[in-house]
Amino acid sequence: MAAAVVERTWRDSTPEGVEDDLAALWRDVAGSGPSIARAVMANLVVFRFRERRNRPGGERRNGTDEGIEALIGLHPSRTIVIEHERGDHAEQAPTSAGVGISVFGSAATRYGVERIVVRSACADVSLLSIVRRFLRGDRPTSVWWTEDLSRDVLSDALVDLGRQLIYDSRDWHDVRSGFDVVAPLAASHRIDVADMNWRRLDPVRRALAHAVDGLQPATSPRLSVRHRPGEAALGWLLAGWLAARLDPPQTAWPAIEESAAADDVLTLVIDHGATRVTTRLTEDRVHVSRDGMAPIIVPSPREQPAEAMAAELRTLSRDTALADALAAIGRRGVES
Amino acid sequence: MTSATLVEQLAAGDSRTPQTDPVTIVIFGGAGDLAHRKLLPALYNLHLDGLLPPRLAIVGVGRGDLNDDQYRDFAKDGISQFSRRTIDDSVWQTFAPALFFVSASIDDDHGLAKVGARLDTVEHERDLPGNRIYYLAVPPSLFGTTVRQLQRGRFVARQQSADDRPFARLIVEKPIGRDLDSARAINDALAAVFDERQIYRIDHYLGKETVQNILVMRFANSIFEPLFNQKYVDHVQITVAEAEGVGTRAGYYEQAGALRDMVQNHLLQLLALVSTEPPRSLDADVVRENKLQVLLSLRPIAGDAVDANVVRGQYAEGFDLGKRVAGYRAEKGVAPQSGTETFVALQVFIDNWRWAGVPFFLRTGKRLPKRASEISVHLKAVPPILFNAHPSGRLDPNVLSIRIQPDEGFALGISSKIPGPKVQIYPVQMDFRYGSTFGGTSPEAYERLLLDVMTGDQTLFMRRDQVEAAWRWVMPILDRWAASSDALPTYAAGSWGPAAADTLIESTGRQWRPL
Numbered sequence: 001m002a003a004a005v006v007e008r009t010w011r012d013s014t015p016e017g018v019e020d021d022l023a024a025l026w027r028d029v030a031g032s033g034p035s036i037a038r039a040v041m042a043n044l045v046v047f048r049f050r051e052r053r054n055r056p057g058g059e060r061r062n063g064t065d066e067g068i069e070a071l072i073g074l075h076p077s078r079t080i081v082i083e084h085e086r087g088d089h090a091e092q093a094p095t096s097a098g099v100g101i102s103v104f105g106s107a108a109t110r111y112g113v114e115r116i117v118v119r120s121a122c123a124d125v126s127l128l129s130i131v132r133r134f135l136r137g138d139r140p141t142s143v144w145w146t147e148d149l150s151r152d153v154l155s156d157a158l159v160d161l162g163r164q165l166i167y168d169s170r171d172w173h174d175v176r177s178g179f180d181v182v183a184p185l186a187a188s189h190r191i192d193v194a195d196m197n198w199r200r201l202d203p204v205r206r207a208l209a210h211a212v213d214g215l216q217p218a219t220s221p222r223l224s225v226r227h228r229p230g231e232a233a234l235g236w237l238l239a240g241w242l243a244a245r246l247d248p249p250q251t252a253w254p255a256i257e258e259s260a261a262a263d264d265v266l267t268l269v270i271d272h273g274a275t276r277v278t279t280r281l282t283e284d285r286v287h288v289s290r291d292g293m294a295p296i297i298v299p300s301p302r303e304q305p306a307e308a309m310a311a312e313l314r315t316l317s318r319d320t321a322l323a324d325a326l327a328a329i330g331r332r333g334v335e336s
Numbered sequence: 337m338t339s340a341t342l343v344e345q346l347a348a349g350d351s352r353t354p355q356t357d358p359v360t361i362v363i364f365g366g367a368g369d370l371a372h373r374k375l376l377p378a379l380y381n382l383h384l385d386g387l388l389p390p391r392l393a394i395v396g397v398g399r400g401d402l403n404d405d406q407y408r409d410f411a412k413d414g415i416s417q418f419s420r421r422t423i424d425d426s427v428w429q430t431f432a433p434a435l436f437f438v439s440a441s442i443d444d445d446h447g448l449a450k451v452g453a454r455l456d457t458v459e460h461e462r463d464l465p466g467n468r469i470y471y472l473a474v475p476p477s478l479f480g481t482t483v484r485q486l487q488r489g490r491f492v493a494r495q496q497s498a499d500d501r502p503f504a505r506l507i508v509e510k511p512i513g514r515d516l517d518s519a520r521a522i523n524d525a526l527a528a529v530f531d532e533r534q535i536y537r538i539d540h541y542l543g544k545e546t547v548q549n550i551l552v553m554r555f556a557n558s559i560f561e562p563l564f565n566q567k568y569v570d571h572v573q574i575t576v577a578e579a580e581g582v583g584t585r586a587g588y589y590e591q592a593g594a595l596r597d598m599v600q601n602h603l604l605q606l607l608a609l610v611s612t613e614p615p616r617s618l619d620a621d622v623v624r625e626n627k628l629q630v631l632l633s634l635r636p637i638a639g640d641a642v643d644a645n646v647v648r649g650q651y652a653e654g655f656d657l658g659k660r661v662a663g664y665r666a667e668k669g670v671a672p673q674s675g676t677e678t679f680v681a682l683q684v685f686i687d688n689w690r691w692a693g694v695p696f697f698l699r700t701g702k703r704l705p706k707r708a709s710e711i712s713v714h715l716k717a718v719p720p721i722l723f724n725a726h727p728s729g730r731l732d733p734n735v736l737s738i739r740i741q742p743d744e745g746f747a748l749g750i751s752s753k754i755p756g757p758k759v760q761i762y763p764v765q766m767d768f769r770y771g772s773t774f775g776g777t778s779p780e781a782y783e784r785l786l787l788d789v790m791t792g793d794q795t796l797f798m799r800r801d802q803v804e805a806a807w808r809w810v811m812p813i814l815d816r817w818a819a820s821s822d823a824l825p826t827y828a829a830g831s832w833g834p835a836a837a838d839t840l841i842e843s844t845g846r847q848w849r850p851l
Contacts, residue, residue, distance in 0.1 A: 129658055316729060
C-alpha cells in the first residue's frame, strides 16, 4: 500500500538555483517538526509532456504529480521531472524550474523525498546537461518514460543516463512502432527495459509452466493468441515470450488476432498433439484448462500501479525473459 | 619551576578555545578579489564566532587609492556577498574598527616606508605587540620581491623556535611555481627571509571539513582502517569536477592547465591524505612527513607510460544546464590555437606495502556536468557465489565515498535485502551529511586555515619538500606533453571528459563512478 504524504513543500526555482532552494526547503522541513531523514534510494528521471502534469490519468495516473508521489513514497528517489514542451524547439535553456519535498511516515519515522521539476523546451542534446547536473550519481538511475513510446521520439540522451527504462506498452497507439523502439534497445544492452504491461503476464507464465507439465517438447505445438481491443502489445509480448522459449523458436510463433467480442484480456490456446491447453487472462486471474486435468487458477497480484512500479525500480538485474521476448518480436517484426 | 604568566594561568585547561595571540594581519593584495571573496568574509566569520584575538588589526595593502573607511566599505561589500552567514550590523560595528588600508606599492622604498610607518601606528594605537601575519594575496611572480622588501624593511625576525615572540608568519597561495625549477626558486626566495616554520603554503582544499575528516574517519574508527590496503581495496577514485569554464582566469590558466592547477596540488594532497600511514602523533610535522612519504612512493609516470596512464583534454563547445556554452579556445583571453589542457585523468600507483597494485584514478576538469569533488574507495567485490552468483545481477561492490563538495559528508554503499518474500538485493547507502547531522553551515576552508596560522598550527599547510616532491612527480608528464605533437583531444562542455578517459579506466575492467 502506498505511503501517505503528510506534508508537502514547494517553491519555484531556477535551473541554477535548484540545489540551494532544495537545501532551504530541507531546512524548513527539518524545522517544522520531528527529525526527518532524507530518503534517496535512487534517481528517478520522469519524462512527461507539460500538459500531462495535472491530466487525469485514470487508475494508472502515469506521470501525474499524484502518480509520482505515490511511487516515491514506496521507493524514495530523487525525482527529476523533465516537463517537456511540445513543439519543434531549437536549443533553448530550460524555461523554469521548481523544487519540492514530500514528507512521509509517522512522527517517529519521518522521511522526505525531493523532487525537481525542470520545464524545458530543450533539444535532445542539451537535455543531457540538465539531467546530469541533478543526478545523484552514486544511486541507480531509472528513466520513467510516461509518454507513448510508439508516437513520441525517445530521448537518446536519457537512455544513456539510466540503468533502466520504464514504460508501459499499454499506452502505445501503434504497437509496431513501439516494439521497433524497445526491441533494439533491449538487444543493445544500453539500458535494461521494464515494461509495466509485461508484469501482467507474470501469472500467465507461472500458470502455463504448471499446465504443460508432462507434455513432450518434441512435437511442434500450434498456438494462437486472441486479445481484446487495446491489448495488442500484451498479445505480442506473450507471443514473443513463447517464441523465445519454445523450440524451435520460429515454428512456435502464435497466430495473433484481436477480437472485439472477447471478454477476457487475452486467451492463449495451445494445441499440442491431441492435447489442448487454454489459458485465459481476465482482470483478476488466470484460468488454465487442459484436457483431462483439473483447471489451474492463479490470481493476478493485487498491486497498485505505484507498487508495481516500485517493484520494477528495485529490480537491478536484467529481465532476461522480457529481453528474450522483445528480441523474438524484433526478429519477426510486428505485423500490422 | 617556572611560574606561568597570568595569561597562561587563565588559559590553563581551556581546550575549547584556540589560543591566539594579539596579531596584525597584513594582506598584500588587500583590495583584490581573493581578499574580497574569501579572506575578509572568513575573518568576519571568525570574529562572529569569537575566535579572533580580542586585540587585532587587519591591514590591507594595495595600489588602490582607498582610505580606511573605503576599505571597510569594500570589506562589508565582500562579506555581504560572499560570507556564509549574513552580516550582522552590531557584529560589524565591532569588526570594522580593526580594518585599515595602506595605499602603497611595496616594491619601492617609499611604499615600504609608508607601510612600515602605518603598521607601527596601528599597532601602537591598538596596543598590539608586533606579532604579524603577512598574507601574500598577490601573483606568485611578486612573492620574491615582496618577501625581500619585508626583510629590507626589517619587518621579519627569523624565528628560532615556535614560541618566539613577536612572531612573523607568511602565508602564500598556490601556485608555488609552474614547474620544479620555478617552485624551487620561489621556495628559495621565501627561505631567504623566513624559516620553514614561519611559512604557511595554503592549499584551501585541505581546509575543507570533509578533507579534515579523512584522517578522523580513518583513524578514529576501527571499522575503516583495517580495510584501507591492497588486500581489500580494489581501487580508489578521486574526482574534482568543475562545471564552470575558465571564466576570468584565462590569463593564469593558459600558463597553467589542469595538471598544474589542480593535480600537482589539490589532487595529490587528497591522494596523500587518503592513503597515508597512521601518523604517530598529530604534530604538524609528523602528519606532513607521512604525507610526504606517499608522494615519494608514487610510481613515476614518464616516457611512454605517460601516454598509457594520463589522458588530457580540452573542452569544446557544448551545453551547461541546457544553455550552449563556448569551447575553451573561444573564451576571452585564450589563444585560438591554445594547447592548454582543461581536463586530466590519470592512473596512479603507490608503490608501498599498503597499496601495492591498487590503482588510484584521478580526474579533474572544467566544464564537466557538475561541480563535485569526491574520493571513493572501491572495495573488492564479494566472490561470485551465493548472492553474487547470477551473471545478470552482479552485486555492486561496497564503496566508501567521501564527498568534499558540495553536500559534504560520506556514504557507505552496502547491499541489503529488500523486504519481501524473495531474496532481492538492492544497494543502499549509509549516508552521513554534515549539513543535516550537525546543522548550520560548515566553516569555510579559509576560516580554519587562517585560524591555524594564528595559532601556529602548520598541519594543513604544505611543506616545501611536499611541494617539490609533487612537482618532481608531475614534471615527466609535463615534459612528455611539451615534446608531443599529438592533437589535444577535446570533449563537449557538459560531458565527463574525452572518451579516452573512459578507456583509461575501462581498460582495467572498472568504470568511473557516476557523480
